[in-house]
Amino acid sequence: MKAPDVNIEELEKLKQKNFQERLDFIDRYTKWLKKTENQKWSSQQKNFSD
Amino acid sequence: MLSKLGKMDIAFQSDKIELKNKELINLDKFVIDFTSILNKEKIKYVIVSGYISILFGRNRHSEDVDIIVQKIDFKRFERLWLKLYNKYECIITSDVEDAYNYYLLENTAIRFAKKETFIPNIEFKFPKIEVDRWTLEERKKLLINNHEIYISPLEIQIPYKLFLGSEKDIEDAKFIYNLFKDNMDIELLDDFNNKFKTMDLFNRFIK
Numbered sequence: 591m592k593a594p595d596v597n598i599e600e601l602e603k604l605k606q607k608n609f610q611e612r613l614d615f616i617d618r619y620t621k622w623l624k625k626t627e628n629q630k631w632s633s634q635q636k637n638f639s640d
Numbered sequence: 641m642l643s644k645l646g647k648m649d650i651a652f653q654s655d656k657i658e659l660k661n662k663e664l665i666n667l668d669k670f671v672i673d674f675t676s677i678l679n680k681e682k683i684k685y686v687i688v689s690g691y692i693s694i695l696f697g698r699n700r701h702s703e704d705v706d707i708i709v710q711k712i713d714f715k716r717f718e719r720l721w722l723k724l725y726n727k728y729e730c731i732i733t734s735d736v737e738d739a740y741n742y743y744l745l746e747n748t749a750i751r752f753a754k755k756e757t758f759i760p761n762i763e764f765k766f767p768k769i770e771v772d773r774w775t776l777e778e779r780k781k782l783l784i785n786n787h788e789i790y791i792s793p794l795e796i797q798i799p800y801k802l803f804l805g806s807e808k809d810i811e812d813a814k815f816i817y818n819l820f821k822d823n824m825d826i827e828l829l830d831d832f833n834n835k836f837k838t839m840d841l842f843n844r845f846i847k
Binding site for chain 1: 757760804832
């Protein structure tokens with residue numbers, strides 16, 4: 591099996607776009623945290639962390 | 641051909657990888673539940689990036705699980721959206737047309753989490769570039785305690801993680817290589833390392 595052609599410039603742009611999307615997600619998440627009771631968000635955090 | 645990894649109960653066969661007797665963590669249960677809906681809807685998807693190393697035992701957290709989903713038309717997407725909305729909601733937009741037209745078709749991911757939660761979530765996207773399309777096409781079936789999920793070929797995960805380049809990503813790459821180096825197509829791995837221009841990093845940190 592061979593790897594497909596890889597356009598590094600395109601991949602680099604995608605990496606930057608994904609990074610920006612993650613930063614946007616952090617904006618959304620922190621907004622949600624600020625309007626959510628501690629017991630609720632921390633309970634989710636506890637469940638998530640097993 | 642069946643190949644096993646010592647006492648770690650992972651069996652490699654030509655058409656699938658089988659991981660048995662895993663004590664599932666909550667993130668595994670979340671992924672299995674979400675992907676079971678995709679499986680039922682016969683929608684082709686592939687799990688990529690960080691969760692793959694967690695799945696095989698790496699001890700770290702991830703707030704999201706990246707899934708590339710075949711590009712489907714709006715009708716099919718809407719049907720999936722309604723199925724998902726029994727348990728999940730999109731935390732980026734609550735409007736199905738927005739989700740499809742202004743996010744997915746514009747190459748921006750949307751995220752699904754269990755209702756009234758934010759983490760963990762599924763980062764859901766259509767293939768954006770040729771590498772995404774290849775990964776979806778060449779996905780591997782993984783049976784985890786008999787649940788069927790589809791993951792990226794490991795040979796692309798290592799160079800891709802090296803390309804991303806954070807300490808966490810390089811550690812993930814090393815973890816996958818150490819576990820699976822005897823079960824990988826090394827020529828394909830080298831081909832990707834050359835094309836991603838990650839061979840130096842690979843020789844320095846991974847090999």
